[in-house]
Amino acid sequence: MTNETKMNLNLSDPDLFREAMLIDGEWVQADSGECIEIRNPATGELVGYAPKAGQAETARAIAAAEVALKEWKEALPKERSAILRKLYDLMHEHIDDLAMILTAEQGKTLAEAKGEIIYSAGFIEWFSEEAKRIYGDIIPPNMAGRRILVEKAPIGVFAAITPWNFPSAMITRKAGPGWAVGCTGVIKPASQTPFSAFALGVLAERAGLPKGVCNIVTGSARHIGGELTQNPGVRKLSFTGSTEIGAKLLEQCAPTIKKTSMELGGNAPFIVFDDADLDAAVAGAMAAKYRNCGQACVAANRVLVQAGIYDEFAKKLAEETAKLKVGNGTDPDVVQGPLIDQAAVDKVEEHISDAVAKGAKVAVGGKQHALGGTFFEPTVLTDVPRDALIFRDETFGPVAPLFKFETEEEALEMANDTPYGLAAYFYARDIGRIVKVYSGLDFGIIGVNEGFISSEVVPFGGVKASGLGREGSKYGADDYLEIKYIALGGL
Ligand SMILES: NC(=O)C1=CN([C@@H]2O[C@H](COP(=O)(O)OP(=O)(O)OC[C@H]3O[C@@H](n4cnc5c(N)ncnc54)[C@H](OP(=O)(O)O)[C@@H]3O)[C@@H](O)[C@H]2O)C=CC1
Ligand SMILES: O=C(O)CCCC(=O)O
Numbered sequence: 001m002t003n004e005t006k007m008n009l010n011l012s013d014p015d016l017f018r019e020a021m022l023i024d025g026e027w028v029q030a031d032s033g034e035c036i037e038i039r040n041p042a043t044g045e046l047v048g049y050a051p052k053a054g055q056a057e058t059a060r061a062i063a064a065a066e067v068a069l070k071e072w073k074e075a076l077p078k079e080r081s082a083i084l085r086k087l088y089d090l091m092h093e094h095i096d097d098l099a100m101i102l103t104a105e106q107g108k109t110l111a112e113a114k115g116e117i118i119y120s121a122g123f124i125e126w127f128s129e130e131a132k133r134i135y136g137d138i139i140p141p142n143m144a145g146r147r148i149l150v151e152k153a154p155i156g157v158f159a160a161i162t163p164w165n166f167p168s169a170m171i172t173r174k175a176g177p178g179w180a181v182g183c184t185g186v187i188k189p190a191s192q193t194p195f196s197a198f199a200l201g202v203l204a205e206r207a208g209l210p211k212g213v214c215n216i217v218t219g220s221a222r223h224i225g226g227e228l229t230q231n232p233g234v235r236k237l238s239f240t241g242s243t244e245i246g247a248k249l250l251e252q253c254a255p256t257i258k259k260t261s262m263e264l265g266g267n268a269p270f271i272v273f274d275d276a277d278l279d280a281a282v283a284g285a286m287a288a289k290y291r292n293c294g295q296a297c298v299a300a301n302r303v304l305v306q307a308g309i310y311d312e313f314a315k316k317l318a319e320e321t322a323k324l325k326v327g328n329g330t331d332p333d334v335v336q337g338p339l340i341d342q343a344a345v346d347k348v349e350e351h352i353s354d355a356v357a358k359g360a361k362v363a364v365g366g367k368q369h370a371l372g373g374t375f376f377e378p379t380v381l382t383d384v385p386r387d388a389l390i391f392r393d394e395t396f397g398p399v400a401p402l403f404k405f406e407t408e409e410e411a412l413e414m415a416n417d418t419p420y421g422l423a424a425y426f427y428a429r430d431i432g433r434i435v436k437v438y439s440g441l442d443f444g445i446i447g448v449n450e451g452f453i454s455s456e457v458v459p460f461g462g463v464k465a466s467g468l469g470r471e472g473s474k475y476g477a478d479d480y481l482e483i484k485y486i487a488l489g490g491l
Contacts (some may be wrong), residue, residue: 058186111335112329238261284447299401
């Protein structure tokens with residue numbers, strides 16, 4: 001820690017801003033006293049410090065969750081439901097402060113940050129309602145004098161490892177169903193965005209979540225992740241982040257046979273057919289590409305456009321992209337904040353220079369923004385060849401690369417030519433084409449004439465290298481439940 005002045009967040013409720021971990025109902029520092037420094041990606045200002053914890057603190061958090069589990073899983077569903085509903089209400093009551101904390105640590109605009117808090121609270125509300133509807137089954141018996149019952153029981157302690165791009169919603173999408181069905185958990189937010197997690201912890205306490213139900217640890221990802229994956233007390237791991245780390249965590253979970261949910265990388269195609277409503281397609285592409293500056297696993301990564309409308313679509317998309325105002329997310333006119341860090345800028349630059357070296361043209365943008373730092377010009381590339389790196393790799397930045405295709409078959413072949421399978425989008429009007437294309441797309445989420453597909457009511461998740469399991473919706477609780485079958489004999 002230094003004497004540097006921290007940025008003034010001007011919170012109405014300054015108590016929401018904590019620089020401590022929540023373990024067993026206590027707000028604590030790392031055993032070593034060490035901290036991680038968190039800076040505002042827009043200004044470089046110091047936002048604050050998060051404890052740099054490791055294995056020992058994580059083991060204590062897991063132990064606390066195991067103790068709390070005994071009572072929490074026995075609480076009446078409607079009691080758990082009421083607490084979660086209270087948390088939802090508190091999130092809305094404090095939306096301005098929560099959004100300010102989120103923007104300060106992550107960079108997205110305040111409008112997007114508020115949108116994320118609404119989205120995030122939505123998971124809490126949704127699962128507060130689901131809590132009361134975790135039904136079992138009665139199966140007609142296969143023998144005389146027997147009844148067969150099926151109950152759904154909470155799996156136990158869950159671990160949630162979450163990324164920096166949606167610092168609030170990725171936590172509630174995991175903890176919401178976990179808490180609702182009677183599990184307790186340990187949350188490890190990304191090191192770049194711990195304060196949204198801590199603020200949620202404050203509100204969870206105020207809502208009445210008993211101590212040990214919500215534990216939050218920050219610090220060394222390797223040591224915390226090591227303990228969360230090898231400790232037999234953790235029965236489920238839910239992770240959102242890169243495919244590389246997801247694969248590593250799966251491997252680490254194998255010896256203790258944990259149930260896992262993995263929400264990993266994407267390489268979303270956004271296909272525009274020649275019968276599409278062009279203006280709607282452009283609006284959809286803007287939403288699917290530039291939300292959170294393209295830093296989303298469902299962001300359109302490859303824009304595939306049919307030859308007959310290619311030039312017109314490219315012109316319109318470039319015109320709309322040129323209008324996007326870049327700057328500090330606290331400025332109400334700004335619609336694109338900074339990228340999260342220099343590594344993100346380097347990756348975007350690498351993708352652009354590789355495509356240009358292979359023959360692509362820059363229609364708009366293409367370089368770091370004059371504001372400096374990690375601000376980047378929203379970019380449209382045309383005539384991108386298929387051997388460009390950007391066709392294979394998730395850019396996670398504000399670059400829309402346009403590829404040309406001739407036929408439906410070619411579009412489907414190009415779209416599916418990726419190890420990933422999270423989200424895909426397409427615009428068309430012919431109903432036969434629509435059914436054929438959504439049936440042929442090998443992805444978990446498909447937006448048809450829609451560029452925005454996220455919500456608490458839908459099953460979010462991917463296939464292939466994009467992961468395992470679904471989050472949100474009525475399916476989102478399944479991964480936190482075990483099925484227990486009871487053969488009731490001798491009747
Ligand atoms: N599917 C998605 O939504 C996301 C995809 N990505 C993709 O991944 C790329 C890299 O982003 P990055 O932030 O580095 O993503 P990571 O996968 O590295 O990080 C996501 C989370 O995993 C944690 N983590 C990292 N290493 C380990 C480990 N060995 N054991 C346990 N936990 C670990 C991180 O902690 P810590 O922050 O402390 O390192 C963070 O909480 C992006 O450019 C993007 O392509 C990134 C974020 C989200
Ligand atoms: O990037 C992610 O992993 C989360 C996507 C946010 C969403 O749309 O739910």
